[in-house]
Amino acid sequence: MKQSLSILFVGESCVVHTIEYKGYDNFAATRYNEPALIMKDVFEREGHDFTHIPCHRVHLDFPTDLSDLKKYDVILLSDVGANTMLLHPDTARFSKRTVNKLKLIKDYVNEGGGFGMIGGYMTFQGIEAKGKYKDTHIEDILPVNLLTYDDRVEIPEGVDLKINPGSHIILNGLPSDLPYILGYNRLIPKENATVLVKNDKDPIISIGEYGNGRTLAYATDCTPHWSPSAMYEWEYYSTLWDRLVKWLAKQL
DSSP states (O other), rough: OOOOEEEEEOOEEEEEEEEEEEETTTEEEEEEEEEEEHHHHHHHHOOOEEEEGGGHHHHHSSSOOOHHHHHHHHEEEEEHHHHHOHHHHHHHHHHHOOOHHHHHHHHHTTTTTTEEEEEETTTTOOOOGGGGOTTHHHHHHSEEEOOOOOOOEEEEEEEEEEEEETSSSTTTTTTTTEEEEEEOOEEOOOOOOOOEEEHHHHHHHHEEETTTTEEEOOOOOOOOSSSOOOHHTTTTTHHHHHOOOOOOOOTT
C-alpha cells in the first residue's frame, strides 16, 4: 500500500484581464486560470493529500505558525513571487508587523521538512527578475544559487531531456529519454547539490539538504507553458513527482 503524504502546493494560478480593440469599439474580459489542477491530479493519482493555495489567497491561507506548517510533509512553491509571500495587506495598510513566510519555510526545512521550488515566470528570479528570490531565505535552503537578473531560458523549438536511470533512486526504472520542455530558469548548482537532470550545464532537477530537511529545485514548469502536454501527460510524470516528494519527505 502506498504511503500518503500531505502536500501543500502554493501558486500555479492567475487572473487574466484582456482588452480587445475592434476599430472604434473595445471590450474587456477577465478570467481565472488554475493550472495547479494538473498537479492535483498528479499527486492524488499517487494517493497523496493535496492542499492548494492559489496566489491570490496566500495572505489569507498560508500558515503563519511553524506548528501549522509542520502538519505538511512537503511544501511546493510554483510560479508565485516573493512579493506575494512577503507583502501582507496589513503591512501596506496599517504598517503592521507580519510573519516572514520565507523565513518560516526556512525554519520548517531546518527542522526536517521537505521543500521544493518549481520554475516559472514568478519563481527563482523569473521574468524581469520579478520573482525576487535572490538573497532570500529561500535561496539559502535551495540546492542552487540564483542569478541576479532575468533567469529565463526560452526554447520555443523545445529541448529533449535525457537521464541516467541508474544514477539515483528517484530516477530508478524511468526511461532514459524524457519528454521535451520549452524553457526553464537558469540556476547554478551549489557545491553539495545532486543534479538529477540537466540541459548542457544547466540543472533542470536538483536536490540537496539543509539542516535536518531536504530541498528541490525543479527549474522548469510543472504545467504549461514550459511544460507541454507531452510532459505533464507523460505516463511516468506522476511516478517522477511521487519519487521527488517521497525523497523530500525522507520516505525514499
